[in-house]
Each structure stands twice: as structure tokens, then as C-alpha cells.
Amino acid sequence: MNIRVTINGQMRAFDVDPRQRLSEFLRETLDLTGVKEGCKEGECGACTVLVDDKAVNACLMLAFQADGRRIVTIEGLAGPDGELSPLQRAFIDHGAVQCGYCTPGMVMAAEGLLRENPAPSDAEIRHALAGNLCRCTGFQTIVAAVRSQAREWGPR
Amino acid sequence: MGSAMTLQAAIPADLEALRTLIAEASGPLCYVAGGTDLLVAPRAPPSQGWLIDISRTAGLAFVAADEERLAIGATTTIAAIARDPTIQRHFAALAQAAELCGSAQIRNRATIGGNVAGASPAGDLLPALKCADARFTVLGRDGAERRFAFDALVLGAGKTSLAPGDLIAAIEIPLRRRLLRSAFVKLGRRDDLTISRLNLTLEADFDNETGRFGEARLVAGAVGPTPLRLDAAAATLAGGALGGALIRAFLAALWQAIDAAIPGRDSRPYKRRAVIGLGFDLLERITGVPALDAIAGSLP
Numbered sequence: 536m537n538i539r540v541t542i543n544g545q546m547r548a549f550d551v552d553p554r555q556r557l558s559e560f561l562r563e564t565l566d567l568t569g570v571k572e573g574c575k576e577g578e579c580g581a582c583t584v585l586v587d588d589k590a591v592n593a594c595l596m597l598a599f600q601a602d603g604r605r606i607v608t609i610e611g612l613a614g615p616d617g618e619l620s621p622l623q624r625a626f627i628d629h630g631a632v633q634c635g636y637c638t639p640g641m642v643m644a645a646e647g648l649l650r651e652n653p654a655p656s657d658a659e660i661r662h663a664l665a666g667n668l669c670r671c672t673g674f675q676t677i678v679a680a681v682r683s684q685a686r687e688w689g690p691r
Numbered sequence: 692m693g694s695a696m697t698l699q700a701a702i703p704a705d706l707e708a709l710r711t712l713i714a715e716a717s718g719p720l721c722y723v724a725g726g727t728d729l730l731v732a733p734r735a736p737p738s739q740g741w742l743i744d745i746s747r748t749a750g751l752a753f754v755a756a757d758e759e760r761l762a763i764g765a766t767t768t769i770a771a772i773a774r775d776p777t778i779q780r781h782f783a784a785l786a787q788a789a790e791l792c793g794s795a796q797i798r799n800r801a802t803i804g805g806n807v808a809g810a811s812p813a814g815d816l817l818p819a820l821k822c823a824d825a826r827f828t829v830l831g832r833d834g835a836e837r838r839f840a841f842d843a844l845v846l847g848a849g850k851t852s853l854a855p856g857d858l859i860a861a862i863e864i865p866l867r868r869r870l871l872r873s874a875f876v877k878l879g880r881r882d883d884l885t886i887s888r889l890n891l892t893l894e895a896d897f898d899n900e901t902g903r904f905g906e907a908r909l910v911a912g913a914v915g916p917t918p919l920r921l922d923a924a925a926a927t928l929a930g931g932a933l934g935g936a937l938i939r940a941f942l943a944a945l946w947q948a949i950d951a952a953i954p955g956r957d958s959r960p961y962k963r964r965a966v967i968g969l970g971f972d973l974l975e976r977i978t979g980v981p982a983l984d985a986i987a988g989s990l991p
Contacts, residue, residue, distance in 0.1 A: 536700040553700035554736045577797055578884070589770075589799040595727045596800065597736070599700045600744045600766045644795065665883030666794020 538602035542567075545612030553584040558582040560598035563598040569609035573668075580667030583640035583647070584608045590647025592666070609639035610656060612646065622646055622684050629680035633672035639666045645681040654686040700742045706750040709743070710834055713856065716741045720856040724766045724801035727793070728809045746802070751860060756781055756797065761864040765804025769816075770794065772803060780853065781866060785819045787976075791877050792816065794884040804859040810917075812848045813887040815817045818912035819875055821845075821920070822892045823864045833858030848916040870894040870906055874976040876969050887913040889949070889962050891921075891973050895928060904928045904937075914952040921948045933978055935988040938971075942990060945970045947971035954982065 539548045542565065551560060556575070561567040561584070571581035575594045582593040585607040612620040619627070623642060634639050641664065648655055648663040655663065660681045661674070669677060696718075703709035710842040713720060718740030725728050729736060736742055745751055745766055753764040754775050760783050763772070772778055773789035792798060792806070792815040806816045807827065820841060824833065827839045831854065844851055844859075853859070873894040880883025890912040896905030909925040910918045924944035931937040967990065975983050 553698050553742045556730060575728055577794070580794065580796060581794055584798075590796050591800050592727070592794075592796045593796070595725070595730045597700075597723065597726060597730070597744070598741075599702070599743070600723070600726070600746060602702055603747075610962070647795065647799075662883060663795045665881075666796045 536599045536602075538599055540601045540603070541605040543607055544568070549598075553597065553662045555597050555598045556594055556607075557584075557595035557596040557598045557601055560601075561593060561606075567610050569571075571636055571639060573636070573640075577666070579637070580644055580664075581637055581640040583643040583667065585643060585647055585650075588647070588650050590644045590663075608645075610642055612642065620646075621682070622649065625680040625683045626677070629676045629683065631672060631676040631680040634670075637667060637669045640658070641669065641677055645684070647680070649684060655681075657682060660685070663665075693934070695866050696739055698737060698739050698742055700744065702744045704747050705748060709745065709748055709830075712741070712743065713830075713832055713962070714834060722858050724802045724805055725768065725797075727797050727801040728805055734955070745858070746800075752802075753779060753881075756866065758866065763803055763862045763864070765807075765859045765861055766802045768799060769801045769803065769806070770795070770798040772816075772914065773798065780900070782819070782823060782864060782873055784822065784875040784894065785864075787814060787875040788815045788819045788877070788892070791883075796869055797884075803862060807862070808851060808853060808859055809843065810845050810847070810849050810851050812916050813913045815877065815887060815890065815912070817845060817890045818890055818910040818918040818955075819873070820862065820864070821918040822873075822894055822910040826863045826865075827859055828861040828863065829853065830858045830860045833985050836860070842917075845917050850916075870908065871896045872977050874973055876972040876976060878965055878969050889913050889965055889969060891945075891966070891969055892918075893925075893928075893973050893977055895925075895977055897933075897978050902933045904933070911949065911952070911966075914949055916971050917946075919952055921945065924948050933974075933980065933983075935986050936981055938974065938987040942970045942987070 558572050561570045573579035573581035577592045577595045584593045644667050720741050721737045751764045751766040755762045756777050769789045769792050779786045828845050829837050875892050877890040878888050895907035899968045907925040907928040909921040912918050927940040927944045945966045951965045953959045
């Protein structure tokens, strides 16, 4: 099926297999390997991307369903010169990254939260990140990184 | 239109385009909206016929209320249901169940129609819909619309009376007999992204001035293939005054109902105890009165 989709700000056209998952399409066709396929069943959140500004599991969406939509992956958060976004920078500054496998999904889930609710409480941050599993660094530093980007806590 | 031997995909823009498509398509039809059930292994999309994305079909996602009914389009997302002010006002239990369903990512994609069609014994929205006597409009492959009551549509674990090519189009909740308050509480292995081990939906009239309940309706989820009405436990509330005796009678009835619902199940000793805590949560949520355990006295 022919689709047109805006990926990280660029509109492009593709012919996709109707059965292909969005996560596989992003990784294999577009080489956007920041999208991780951890569980392929919506448990781990490592494949989280934004679709029309909302955080979704790319493993649970078919690529053809992206037709006409705007997708942002972790690769699309940094500036054109590669400068990290404030949220990405906050993850580093708060020690919220260890092995890094969960990090892209964690950042994109937090990005989705902050676009919808720029001033979330700690409880809202934890609720919004509950679909993302981290196996090494722990969640305290991740919550602290996201909190630092919440409007009432500091500049975005 | 199309060969039955290959798989084709379509994204109908509106109901008219959808009706045209199903009238002309050959081979099996498979509808996908959120995809959060369809794409979970070992299930897989079909390999022939039509895969139809209804997630953006205009006319299938809406929330509307008049004096008689609350109507919800089948592709309304779980996230939209959780934050919809009309649903929060008329049927808070459904919004509360939606907020506790899956993760943020899943709620952003999953739909109420998919939750019903999946007919999971732990499906979070199902007990609330049963409690409210929800009715369903189903669009058949022949283009005709049929209406189902809850028990006529949801038959068992993963079992519905939907025929191949049938699509749940809308859910309707009668409002005239709607009780004033409703609440949903859920117990899982963790707070979020968790499959219900047990959940309760209560609809009741309760007057904070007098502290008395009026009519009450109660449904439990995840204690059988389909949601279970707990009429005896609801009857302990109806017409009663909130106090130690009423709370103890309610909790005892809950214990008995859960004990009787799952004979022989390994989870029985756990669930019949756990329902006591869930019962407290439910009463506190619906009455707005905190710390009811302090006035409950010694439990049965």
C-alpha cells in the first residue's frame, strides 16, 4: 500500500506491506534504530514514538496506519546541528541513562506527556511512564529528569 | 474489488467510504483500529482479504449525550474516554476504568470498541458497560445495522456473537435510569499497565447530607469469563445508612460472592480476601468519605 507520512519533519512516500509493524518499518526501511523492539507486545515501551504528538507503541501499530500522520522518533528530537533537546540533556544531567536501551522510548513517552501536560506532578509523570520499563538505572533519576522539564520546576 | 488471495489495506475516510468498501470487497474483512490486541503475538493480522484501518474513519469516534442516552463511537480511544468531561459527568466509572487501562501509549491507541470485541475476562471497560446496561450497534457485512444488549454480545472469554465482517460501530448507555454516582476500582499486580486480577464497578445514589444510599448496582470483573453482577452485595447498600453495620454487611456479601464465583480456582483464597480492600476503596470513592475502615469495626 502506498502511504505518505511525515517522519521527523520530512514528508516522504513509501510502498509498505500491510502486515508490517510501524516499529519494523522505522528500523528496517528508514534505519531509525533509536526505535527499539523490546517485547513487541506493548509491555516495555522501548519502541515509543510520537504519532500526531501522542506517545504510542510503534510495535502495536501497522506501518500503513501511519499514512497522513506525523511521526517523531528519538532521532527527530535533536536540533538540525545535532544539539540535544532540553529533555534529552536532562536525562544525561540527572544520570537517567545507564545501558541506554530503554532511553529512547522513555524520552519519547516523557516528550508525549510534556506536550500534553507541560506541568505534570510526580504522580502524573510516573503514571505516564508506567508503560516504559528500565532494567538498570532505576526510575528515580528518570522521574527527576522529566520533573526538571516540567514547567513549574524550571525552564523548558 | 480485490483478490481474495492477497491482503489489501484500506483507510476509509468516512462511514460512506466504509460502506462502499464492504459492499464491494471480496474475501475476509479484518478491522483494525488501535491494533493493541491484534498485533500482540501469537495473534497476527490476516494474510488475505482486506485489512481495514477504521481508526480515522469519521463518524466512528465521538462522545455525545442527550437526556436519554450517552453515545460513544466505537473508535473513541481509551485516553479520550478517560478525559472526556461528558463521560466523567454522566458515567464516572467508565472514565476511571479507562484511566487504569493499559499504559499511556496503549490508551492513546486502543479503543472502546476493541475492548468490547476482545471480550477479555479482564477487559477493563466491560464491567462498567455491563453495570450500565450498555447497548451496541453493530454494522454487518451486509451493510445492515443490528443492536445488541451486553449479554447478547459478550458471550464468554474472547467470545462474542459478532459474525465475520461485523463491526461494532457505537455504544449506547441509557441515562434516564442512570444512578447519580459511579465508581470503578481495580486490583492488579502493579498500579499501572496491569491486567485486572479483580475489579468492581458500583453505581449508586448516595446523599452526603443524610449519609444514605438509594438504589445500587454492582458488577465485578475478572472473576469469570464475563462480568458478574453482584446483586446480593448491592442490596446490602440499597436504602441503607453509611456506617459500621452497613459496611460490614457489604464486605461480607462481597466476600461470599467472590468465594462462590470461583470455586476450585487457585486465586480464590486471594481474591475473596482482596475484595475486602477493594470494597473499602469503592465505598470511599463513591461516597467521598475517607478512612471507612476506621468506622467499619471488626470485620467478619
